[in-house]
Amino acid sequence: MPTSPSLSNPPSTAGSPIRASEGFLRRRALWGSLAGGILFVAAAASVFVTLGIVYVLITESTGFFAQVSLLDFLTDTQWTPVFENARFGVMTLVSATVTVAGIALAVSIPAGLALAMYLSEYARGEVRETVKPFLELLEGVPTVVYGYFTLLFFTPLLQTFIPGLEGFNMLGPGIVMGIMILPYTASVSEDAMRAVPSGLREAGYALGYSRFRVAMRVVVPAAFSGITAAFILGMSRAVGETMVVAIAAGQNPNFSFNPTEGAATITAYIVQMAMGDLPHDSIAYQSVFAAGIVLFIITLTFNLIGFFLRRRYKEVY
Amino acid sequence: MKADVSQAALPDLARIVDANRRTDLIMAGIGISVLIVAMSLLAAVVIDLIVGGWPRLINPDFYLNFPSRHPLQAGILTAWVGTILVMFVTACIAIPLGVGAGVYLEEYAARNWITDFIEINVSNLAGVPSIIYGLLALGLFIHGFGLGETILTAGLVLALLILPVIIVATREAIRGIPLDLREAAYGLGADKWQTVRLYVLPAARPGILTGTIVGLARAIGEAAPVITIGALTFIAFLPPSPLQAHPPFINFEWLESPFTIMPIQMFNWVSRPQAEFHINAAAAGVILMLMTLAMNGVAIWLRYRLRRQVR
Numbered sequence: 001m002p003t004s005p006s007l008s009n010p011p012s013t014a015g016s017p018i019r020a021s022e023g024f025l026r027r028r029a030l031w032g033s034l035a036g037g038i039l040f041v042a043a044a045a046s047v048f049v050t051l052g053i054v055y056v057l058i059t060e061s062t063g064f065f066a067q068v069s070l071l072d073f074l075t076d077t078q079w080t081p082v083f084e085n086a087r088f089g090v091m092t093l094v095s096a097t098v099t100v101a102g103i104a105l106a107v108s109i110p111a112g113l114a115l116a117m118y119l120s121e122y123a124r125g126e127v128r129e130t131v132k133p134f135l136e137l138l139e140g141v142p143t144v145v146y147g148y149f150t151l152l153f154f155t156p157l158l159q160t161f162i163p164g165l166e167g168f169n170m171l172g173p174g175i176v177m178g179i180m181i182l183p184y185t186a187s188v189s190e191d192a193m194r195a196v197p198s199g200l201r202e203a204g205y206a207l208g209y210s211r212f213r214v215a216m217r218v219v220v221p222a223a224f225s226g227i228t229a230a231f232i233l234g235m236s237r238a239v240g241e242t243m244v245v246a247i248a249a250g251q252n253p254n255f256s257f258n259p260t261e262g263a264a265t266i267t268a269y270i271v272q273m274a275m276g277d278l279p280h281d282s283i284a285y286q287s288v289f290a291a292g293i294v295l296f297i298i299t300l301t302f303n304l305i306g307f308f309l310r311r312r313y314k315e316v317y
Numbered sequence: 318m319k320a321d322v323s324q325a326a327l328p329d330l331a332r333i334v335d336a337n338r339r340t341d342l343i344m345a346g347i348g349i350s351v352l353i354v355a356m357s358l359l360a361a362v363v364i365d366l367i368v369g370g371w372p373r374l375i376n377p378d379f380y381l382n383f384p385s386r387h388p389l390q391a392g393i394l395t396a397w398v399g400t401i402l403v404m405f406v407t408a409c410i411a412i413p414l415g416v417g418a419g420v421y422l423e424e425y426a427a428r429n430w431i432t433d434f435i436e437i438n439v440s441n442l443a444g445v446p447s448i449i450y451g452l453l454a455l456g457l458f459i460h461g462f463g464l465g466e467t468i469l470t471a472g473l474v475l476a477l478l479i480l481p482v483i484i485v486a487t488r489e490a491i492r493g494i495p496l497d498l499r500e501a502a503y504g505l506g507a508d509k510w511q512t513v514r515l516y517v518l519p520a521a522r523p524g525i526l527t528g529t530i531v532g533l534a535r536a537i538g539e540a541a542p543v544i545t546i547g548a549l550t551f552i553a554f555l556p557p558s559p560l561q562a563h564p565p566f567i568n569f570e571w572l573e574s575p576f577t578i579m580p581i582q583m584f585n586w587v588s589r590p591q592a593e594f595h596i597n598a599a600a601a602g603v604i605l606m607l608m609t610l611a612m613n614g615v616a617i618w619l620r621y622r623l624r625r626q627v628r
Contacts, residue, residue, distance in 0.1 A: 020506075032510040036425055042417030043426070046439050046484065049477050053449060056456030111351045118348020122341070131352060133617045138359050140531075140613040142538025144580045145362060145602045148587050152595060153365045179358050182351075210337030212344050233444060240446025242541035243580075247587055267448050267541070274451070274545045280460055292452045296445070303444035307437060 057293045064088075064286035073290070079253035079269075081284045088287055090294055092255040096170060096263035097295075100245055101238035103174025103259055104181060108234055111178070112185035113227070119186070120193035121215045135183035143180070147247030150176045155248060168250030168262030176248075177238050185234040192226020192313055193219050229309035236302035240295065242267040266295045363606065370600030379600060383553040384582065388593035393601050395552045396582035399468070400537060400608070402556060402571060403578055406472025407479070407536050412529055415480050419487025419525075424513055443481035450478045451545025459546055466547045468556060469572040474542050479532035486528015490521035523623045527616045534612035538605060540580035552577045579605045 020028075065073070068088045076089025119128050155172040159165045165172075196219050204214040220227065250262030251272045264272065270288050278285040373379045382392025418439070426432040454474040458464045464473075494517050502512040518525075556574035559567055577585075579601060586598035 028508055028511070032508050035510045035514075036421075039417045039421035039425055042414050043421040043435050045414055046418055046442060046480060047435060049442060049453070049480070050438050052457055053445065053453045056453050056461075057449075060452075060456045060460075111354070114344075114347045115351045115355075118345060118351070122345045122348060133621075134356060134359070136617060137610060137613060138355055140534055140538075140609050141359070141362060142540070142580055142602075142605055142609055144538070144540045144584050144587070145366065145606055148583065148595075148598055148602055149362045149365055151587065152369070153361065176358075179355055182355055210340060212337070212340040215344070236444050240444075240448065242446065242448045243584065246541075247584065267446065270448050270452070271541065271544055274455070274547060277547065289452060289456065292449060296449055299444060299446055299449075300441065303441050304437075306444070307440050 053296065057289055057296060060289035061286050061293055063281070064283060064290045067283060068290075077255040079255075079264075081273075081287045086283065088290070089255070090266075090291060092253045093264060093266045093269050093291060094294065095255050095257055096245075096249065096253075097239055097265040097267070097298075099257050099259060099263070100170045100174045100177065100249060100265055101235055103171060104177040104238040105231065105235055107175055107178025108181050108185050108238075109231055112182055112189060112230065112234070115182065115186040116189040116193055116227075116230075117215050117220075120190045121211060121219060132187070135187065138180070139183040141180075143241060143243040144247070146176055146180055147173075147243045147245075150244055150248035162260065165260045166250075166262050168248065168252075169260050170245075170249050170263055171259040173244045173248045174259060177241055177244055180241075180244070181234045181237050184237065185230045188230035188233060188310075189223070189227040192223040192230065192310075195226065195313060196222040223313065225309045226313040229306040229313075232302050232309065233306040236299045236306065239302070240267065240299050242271060246271040266291050270295075366599045366602045366606065368599075370596060370598075370603050373596055373600035374603060379597075384577070384585075385553075388591060388597055391586075391594075391597055393579065393582055393604065395555060395577050396579045396601065397604070398555055399552075399576035400578045402468050402559075403471045403475065403543075403576065404533060404537060406468060406572070407475040408529075408533060410473060410476035411479050411483055411532065411536075414476070415483025415529075415532075416487050416525060418480070419484045419491065420513060420518070422484070423488050423491040424509070424517065439481050439484050443485070446541075447478055447539055448541040448545060450474050451542035453477070454542060454546045465573070466575055467573050468576045470546055471543050471576065471578070474546065475536040475539060478539065478542060479536050482532035482535065483525075483529055486531070487521070487525050490524025490528065491517060493524060494520045523619060527619045527623070530612050530616040530619070534609045534616070537612070538580055538609050540578075540584050543578060543581055544584065579608070 073088055073090050075091070076087055077092055078087040078089050079092035080087050119131065123131070150172045151168075154176055155165070155167065155169065158169075158172055158175075162171075200218050200222055201214050204218040209217065245265045246268040249265060249268060251264045251268055252262060253269065254261060254263035256263050269291055273284060273288045278288075367374070378390075379392045380397070381394055382390055383394055384396075385391040418435075422432065422435065422439075426435070451474065454470055458470045458473060459466065464470045498516055498520060499512055502516045507515065552575055556571040556576060557568065559569070559571050583598050583601040583605060586594040586601065589595075
């Protein structure tokens with residue numbers, strides 16, 4: 001093509017085929033690859049967030065693990081970071097974390113399963129479409145609000161039934177958290193149930209199964225990996241939830257699985273330490289990151305299991 | 318029971334049908350009662366907050382006063398101004414980054430291990446507890462980069478927190494755009510970037526917008542990562558105004574300013590022993606809920622309208 005004056009728009013020459021000038025094409029290709037590059041950088045940024053998290057957790061806690069042996073860290077049952085004779089048994093915090101998350105799951109599994117089964121197998125389309133936005137609103141309430149509610153409304157309410165319940169306890173936050181993650185667990189398991197091909201259901205009906213039997217014997221087994229994923233991801237949320245426990249479960253490290261007692265979870269401990277102004281090189285400051293590593297590993301494990309389980313049911317159907 | 322059916326006469330069959338109907342009714346009943354319990358919790362939260370915070374909610378000073386040691390004079394002025402400024406920073410960072418990553422993963426990424434890795438990474442980031450982001454900010458932004466406990470740091474950490482939400486929403490919105498549209502654009506001679514910029518993105522805009530609003534609504538209510546960077550302090554002044562009377566008319570000093578935000582102000586008041594402060598906490602909670610519910614409401618409405626258009 002002969003060199004023509006570079007035009008930003010292809011010249012409209014009536015009669016002859018329209019041709020874009022070389023300069024225009026070159027510039028377009030340049031912009032195109034530039035845009036592709038920038039978009040790739042944006043996608044790669046998410047990887048750097050993960051790398052950043054891992055880097056910070058490791059570097060900020062190396063000083064900690066130089067002073068506290070891993071064995072003590074994992075087996076001691078005292079957590080007294082600011083005492084003269086500081087002890088760092090992370091199981092103290094883990095026990096509370098597990099207790100609260102366990103209560104949340106005990107609420108969320110049966111309720112979430114029933115709700116998902118109802119929405120996927122029983123409810124008509126309009127009912128489902130009306131209900132889901134409300135569930136999303138439940139999920140949209142800030143957790144600090146749930147914390148207020150748990151401390152000042154729900155715990156006093158529970159105390160009228162359970163006389164020995166402390167003002168700060170693990171039961172109230174556990175139950176509230178169970179309902180809080182309900183929209184999530186229910187909607188992920190409902191997705192899994194709805195992904196079951198209707199042919200399987202029809203086969204069940206053709207055998208004379210009732211709806212309940214189809215749900216229990218056909219849909220739930222077929223959607224099992226997805227439903228499991230829902231609760232594993234729910235567990236991960238409960239473990240990482242912060243404000244409800246920081247406000248209502250107390251901030252006293254306490255090696256206990258008794259739900260009527262108050263105890264600091266990993267997240268509550270991090271909040272408590274962050275509120276005080278800790279010197280950067282103190283072991284108490286570094287202990288925050290050591291606790292953070294434990295939290296990160298627990299949730300990462302759950303998230304990865306959940307991710308692959310969900311991917312599996314998506315591949316099967 | 319199976320043996321029954323094969324041998325039985327008709328009356329038995331009717332009984333089985335009846336029994337099945339009953340189980341169905343019971344199951345539906347259980348489902349609906351779970352729903353009712355969940356909804357009553359939501360109602361209880363809302364009513365408890367409104368009743369608890371009413372005396373402060375109806376007082377205009379509450380919205381215009383600085384925080385104070387005296388519960389009756391304390392207000393949420395710094396908190397709501399801080400929330401707006403932090404959200405602005407968050408949106409400016411999270412939207413371009415999140416939409417860009419979403420577009421890349423849907424339109425550009427080749428099916429290889431790098432893409433796989435980025436995908437697993439995004440879905441894992443969505444599950445990382447918010448407080449871990451707080452530790453990232455504390456270790457990297459504050460002690461590493463020396464950004465300090467400022468609006469910029471808070472906006473940045475909340476942006477990273479909601480990045481996965483925006484990426485996932487963008488991808489879903491783009492996936493919903495029919496292939497025909499792209500083919501038509503290519504047929505007209507557009508290249509990939511032109512197709513994406515001029516046809517795919519505008520068509521996906523409502524879906525992206527919905528996801529972005531949901532993400533920002535989540536960021537507004539997040540306290541944990543911002544507490545971790547040490548923002549739980551007594552702030553009795555406003556950040557410098559972004560607008561000024563002399564050229565260049567805007568300044569960015571406010572980015573460097575200490576701040577507080579609504580959820581932190583509320584947390585601060587909840588954790589005090591005096592009951593008077595709990596009234597303030599409830600009132601702040603109502604305002605915070607209004608903010609997030611309004612945003613979620615807009616998002617739900619947008620999606621509802623979008624669905625009707627598609628049908």
